[in-house]
Amino acid sequence: MLELNGLTRRYGSNLAVADVDLKVEMGAFVGVIGRSGAGKSTLLRMINRLSAPSAGTIRFDGRDVGALKGAALRAWRADCAMIFQQFNLIGRLDVLTNVLMGRLSHASAMRSLLRLWSDVDRAIAFVALEQFDIAHLASERAENLSGGQQQRVAIARALVQEPQIILADEPIASLDPRNTRVVMDALGAINRRYGITVLCNLHSLDLARSYCDRLVGMAAGRVVFDGAPRDLTDDVARALYGIEADDAAGERQAAPEPRSPALARAVAVA
Numbered sequence: 001m002l003e004l005n006g007l008t009r010r011y012g013s014n015l016a017v018a019d020v021d022l023k024v025e026m027g028a029f030v031g032v033i034g035r036s037g038a039g040k041s042t043l044l045r046m047i048n049r050l051s052a053p054s055a056g057t058i059r060f061d062g063r064d065v066g067a068l069k070g071a072a073l074r075a076w077r078a079d080c081a082m083i084f085q086q087f088n089l090i091g092r093l094d095v096l097t098n099v100l101m102g103r104l105s106h107a108s109a110m111r112s113l114l115r116l117w118s119d120v121d122r123a124i125a126f127v128a129l130e131q132f133d134i135a136h137l138a139s140e141r142a143e144n145l146s147g148g149q150q151q152r153v154a155i156a157r158a159l160v161q162e163p164q165i166i167l168a169d170e171p172i173a174s175l176d177p178r179n180t181r182v183v184m185d186a187l188g189a190i191n192r193r194y195g196i197t198v199l200c201n202l203h204s205l206d207l208a209r210s211y212c213d214r215l216v217g218m219a220a221g222r223v224v225f226d227g228a229p230r231d232l233t234d235d236v237a238r239a240l241y242g243i244e245a246d247d248a249a250g251e252r253q254a255a256p257e258p259r260s261p262a263l264a265r266a267v268a269v270a
């Protein structure tokens with residue numbers, strides 16, 4: 001289990017993440033939702049230790065993730081793979097090599113340094129590409145692929161890390177609707193087939209509702225909703241997103257003021 005307690009990140013006087021308590025059971029597909037600036041990326045980056053908490057703890061199966069250093073920290077980062085909005089591939093390298101980068105933590109230091117991939121690593125990378133219907137692109141330069149294809153390469157790279165958790169930070173923000181579905185389906189397949197826990201930052205409520213089995217709503221750095229998608233009522237959504245609610249939900253009518261006092265307070269300080 002992943003357990004966050006009092007997790008906080010300050011940037012000067014700005015509280016990006018404020019006193020977050022969260023327990024995530026392994027195997028879950030959790031959507032982290034909220035308006036821009038709510039603290040979603042900062043939360044995921046702290047879990048991966050890309051950003052240092054100002055206060056609070058991150059524990060995984062009882063281990064204090066915040067205290068990890070050196071090889072143990074590298075192992076943790078391999079255990080919780082990140083997927084970014086901008087894919088973060090090496091454009092001039094071919095697709096297969098990009099996926100093989102996900103095997104670095106499984107190779108010896110010498111092999112990693114010389115990029116001497118074993119046949120087993122190559123086979124694992126190829127199978128990962130096949131799963132997302134992009135094996136035929138293995139020898140293409142990554143920069144020549146469409147956004148949706150590049151994100152599937154990034155997901156394949158994350159998969160070959162053999163992580164326990166995938167942290168996806170707005171993975172579909174730069175994609176058109178068709179590729180959005182393809183990429184979300186790929187994350188859903190990983191979650192179901194391998195039981196890999198997915199924490200996925202999403203702006204779209206429609207997507208969050210259709211793909212996630214639990215939603216965590218953030219406003220002004222705080223968790224203001226935590227529950228099943230069916231419990232995320234329109235009122236809660238409006239409180240979370242304010243004037244962005246219709247964009248997020250894909251509706252056309254104007255959003256009334258939030259009726260839930262606790263959520264309204266949280267949004268007011270956002």
Ligand SMILES: Nc1ncnc2c1ncn2[C@@H]1O[C@H](COP(=O)(O)OP(=O)(O)OP(=O)(O)O)[C@@H](O)[C@H]1O
Pocket residue numbers: 011014015016017034035036037038039040041042043
């Ligand atoms: N490196 C940084 N330096 C200073 N402030 C930061 C930094 N990163 C984030 N912040 C601030 O922390 C707050 C939360 O930002 P964060 O990116 O986590 O929100 P978000 O919900 O992921 O938003 P978005 O959906 O736009 O990415 C914002 O006020 C942001 O300006």
